[in-house]
Amino acid sequence: MRDWGIRQWATAAAGTALTLLVLGLPAVLIPNGIFAREIEPTWWSHPVWVAASVLSGLLLATYTRPVPEGSDGPGGGRGLGGGLLAWFAIGCPVCNKIVLLALGTSGAMAWFAPLQPFLAAAGIVLLVVALRARLRANASCPLPTSARGSHGSD
Template structure:
């Protein structure tokens, strides 16, 4: 493992580290990514009625971009889930992700991933079936104000989930180096 680039590291370097991490994945990570992507896709697809079902209803039909956002968010979320699966080559006493710095990074990437999933749900869901939008804006307000914002929510969902995935993948290759504590001057 190499030391991690700083917090303002370049995106190309992060992308290269992410590709290296993906190449190192074994069957446990690939299987977890596939399973989680299917599970997330089913959950999001059924709840937003992108997959027609008798349990949920949708007043306004989906638009063309709902489907690619749904699939991409499912794939990114599945891959993000797989980053939490322990690689088989890491000894149990030398775990990746130990320490307070790693915990903060895991929380941050977990929050980004969760926010991306929630934004995807708001983005691909029916604008008038969303109870929060309906309560806040009313039926006509949800159509007039919330529906035009949904594509931006979709872009935000993809960016947040993608950033969380890149962050986690980068951390599998490059570990953060803890900074030295400042000495107290007396």
């Protein structure tokens, strides 16, 4: 990341801001009039929200720099999975329609709510693994310089 230019850092900042909104609005970590929350966020919801957003922004920035031709590079599925797990982790357990349909209100509180910290940890780990894989792929395949080799003065 120390070799990143303005483009990568701007992408990381924009990706972080977008992820903060995408995760924070429906989880009502950003107060808004569109979504409501029945149960107050846990003490760890805000740090997980910020960490997942920063990691997602950094991961997005790795896609502004090419990886080996014909490859989307490593990390794509893990990044998406990490973001989804973080979203489930920071959301209200009884406001999530999927959880309510599967477990009911009492099941959401008895079974899903205690799992949320583990979902948060798994989401952050997946985002870190995806970011590490993308950074390694980018470092192992540096960009060719346009001044060298492309004008064929051999």
